[in-house]
Amino acid sequence: MSHSILDENVASHETPGSKFFPPFVPxxxxxxxxxxxxxxxxxxxxxxxxxxxxxxxxxxxGFISAEAIEWVAARLDIAPIKVLEVVTFYPxxxxxxxxKFHIRVCRTLSCAMGGSHELMxxxxxxxxxxxxxxDAHHHPVSVSPCGKWSVExxxxxxxxxxxxxxxxxDDFHEGVSAEKAQGLLDSYEGxxxxx
Numbered sequence: 001m002s003h004s005i006l007d008e009n010v011a012s013h014e015t016p017g018s019k020f021f022p023p024f025v026p027x028x029x030x031x032x033x034x035x036x037x038x039x040x041x042x043x044x045x046x047x048x049x050x051x052x053x054x055x056x057x058x059x060x061x062g063f064i065s066a067e068a069i070e071w072v073a074a075r076l077d078i079a080p081i082k083v084l085e086v087v088t089f090y091p092x093x094x095x096x097x098x099x100k101f102h103i104r105v106c107r108t109l110s111c112a113m114g115g116s117h118e119l120m121x122x123x124x125x126x127x128x129x130x131x132x133x134x135d136a137h138h139h140p141v142s143v144s145p146c147g148k149w150s151v152e153x154x155x156x157x158x159x160x161x162x163x164x165x166x167x168x169x170d171d172f173h174e175g176v177s178a179e180k181a182q183g184l185l186d187s188y189e190g191x192x193x194x195x
Contacts, residue, residue, distance in 0.1 A: 016147030017097040021062035026071050030060070034075050047076050050086050054093060063094040091140060091155075099143050099150030101188050104167045107153040114163030115177050116153075122178040123151055126185055149185070 037052045050072065057068045064087050073080040087093045105111075105120045124131055124142070127149040131142045134152070143150040159165045162174035168188060176184055 015097045015099075015141075015143040015150075016145055017062070017099040017143045017150055019147050020100045021097045024057070024061050024065045024067040024071070030057075038075065047078050047082070050076060050078075050083060051090075054083070054087065058093060063097050065095075094141055096139070096141060097143070097147075098141050100148045101150070101168055102141070103149065103151045103184075104154035104157070105151065106155070106157040106159075106163070106165050108156040108160075110160035111157075111163040111165060116164035116166075118178040119164050119166070119176055119181060120151060120153065122181040123149075123185070126181055127151075 033056055034049075034053060037049050037056070038046055040052075041048045053072045053075065054064060054068075057072065058064055061068060069083045069087060070080050073083045076083070087095065103123060105116050105123070107116050107120075120131075123129070127144040128146070129142045129144045129149065129151055131151070134140060134142045140152040141150050142152065154167070157165045157167060157172070159172070159174055164176055165172065165174050166176050166184075167173070168184070173184060
């Protein structure tokens with residue numbers, strides 16, 4: 001299968017976080033998971049499995065690469081551009097490697113009023129992250145030079161009463177003011193866990 005349409009349209013680029021995520025290779029476990037997910041849909045509706053497959057790939061591989069898009073498309077027997085349309089439509093899908101610890105800071109009204117923008121500034125200051133090239137849709141993730149940390153703003157994380165809130169990988173943190181940013185980072189500093 002040719003990468004031409006994907007080469008022109010996939011936003012994947014190398015980041016310092018790439019070292020924490022091996023290149024996408026369909027493993028036996030991935031194929032088994034795909035079979036399980038596809039079995040949940042009638043034969044004429046296999047394309048409905050696109051979201052579950054993409055979520056599974058991102059959870060286990062960190063982001064959605066051109067190779068992952070081609071694999072999902074082949075498993076669903078659809079054109080890769082149809083998978084790319086889904087990846088680019090939903091901002092929760094990353095097209096480039098995040099850091100080992102990916103921090104999503106809520107920026108909706110309650111969290112913004114509670115200090116989420118100040119929290120983001122402090123996290124960037126402490127980790128050396130430059131967000132000047134970040135944009136909300138195509139490149140929302142900014143990665144530290146060491147590749148260990150990455151940040152992005154998220155829309156409502158559903159805990160307005162405990163603002164500001166953030167997710168570190170899948171761990172939810174409430175009431176994280178800018179003053180608590182160093183403590184948040186320190187709690188992951190010696191950790192070997194990943195996505």
